[in-house]
Amino acid sequence: MSKISFNPSELKVFKRETVKDTTVSNTSNPFGISFKGKVLDCDVFESTQKKDNVSFTGTIKNKSILAASAIAGTVNTTKKFMNESISKVVDSIGNINNLVNNISKKFNMDIVDLVKSIRFTRNPYNGKSVDELAKKFSDLNNELTMVTV
Amino acid sequence: MNNTRTMSELSKIIEALGRHSDGSAVDVLEEIGTNSSEDMIRELTAKALISRNTNDSLKIALIYEGKGIHDLSIQVAESAVDSLKSLNDKSEVFKILEETINSDINESIKSRAKQVKDLISASLN
Numbered sequence: 001m002s003k004i005s006f007n008p009s010e011l012k013v014f015k016r017e018t019v020k021d022t023t024v025s026n027t028s029n030p031f032g033i034s035f036k037g038k039v040l041d042c043d044v045f046e047s048t049q050k051k052d053n054v055s056f057t058g059t060i061k062n063k064s065i066l067a068a069s070a071i072a073g074t075v076n077t078t079k080k081f082m083n084e085s086i087s088k089v090v091d092s093i094g095n096i097n098n099l100v101n102n103i104s105k106k107f108n109m110d111i112v113d114l115v116k117s118i119r120f121t122r123n124p125y126n127g128k129s130v131d132e133l134a135k136k137f138s139d140l141n142n143e144l145t146m147v148t149v
Numbered sequence: 150m151n152n153t154r155t156m157s158e159l160s161k162i163i164e165a166l167g168r169h170s171d172g173s174a175v176d177v178l179e180e181i182g183t184n185s186s187e188d189m190i191r192e193l194t195a196k197a198l199i200s201r202n203t204n205d206s207l208k209i210a211l212i213y214e215g216k217g218i219h220d221l222s223i224q225v226a227e228s229a230v231d232s233l234k235s236l237n238d239k240s241e242v243f244k245i246l247e248e249t250i251n252s253d254i255n256e257s258i259k260s261r262a263k264q265v266k267d268l269i270s271a272s273l274n
Contacts, residue, residue: 110237125165133169134177137162144155145186 160193167197175206183209183216188225195220195229202236204245211245211262212254218265219258230265234272242269 104111120126125133163182166174175198182194195217198206210217210229218233220226233242246269249262 113237120164120168123161123165125162126168128165130166130169130171130173130177133162133166133174134181137159137166137177137181140155140159140162141181141185141187141190144152144159144190 156189159190163190163193163197167201172205175201175203175209178206179209179213179216183213188222191216191220191222192225192228195225196232199229199232199236202238202241204241207241207245211242211265212249212258214255214258219261230268233265233269239269239273 100111100114104114107114109117125136163178166178166182178194178198182190182197185191185194195210198210198217201207210233213219215221217229218226220229233239236242243266246262246266250259250266252259
């Protein structure tokens, strides 16, 4: 009795093909809910090709969060700065008000009268004679009347 | 010289005349200012006369027909009344208005003086 021998090439017919199971990740959700500290931002119904873009959007999201936090920080510092500036302005207005009140008390005058007096000191016609003023007044009045007529 | 600049110059001259120590400044204001065809000049003149707060200057603004509170322009007359209200010492104003109401003067001037007196009295309360 001869020994049965198998040609290995013939056995290939019976060999079962091994199929590689490509597991597609379908564990994400479209609402960006975190799972064990990791943000699941991949859509369940997305194709494999689109999966690459998801990571890209993820980085954008992270960067946008960073940018938002930076903006929030800037807003806080700006708010603080603005509050300090406003308080300084309010203080200086109070000081000016006190100064004006003190001056008006010293000269025994109203603030309005005091302002009028200060303005009057800058009037170029202050201290001129009545004749000079009357001549100038008449000339300018005639000039104005001629323009309007 | 343009119109705005002329008005600015005129307002400075009227102010200077209103504060002038010489009494003849009142005559200049009456002759040129109150007879001007420009409402703005008449208004400024009335203000200057009232802020002077003397008997002769107030008489022009309170008694003379077509001047001060009797001006045909409502704006000028109202501005004059406002100036009277803003005076610190109104004793001379009340004295002149009282004299005008009791005098034998034009009836329209008397009635206007009475109205103005009532307005100033109301503003005091």
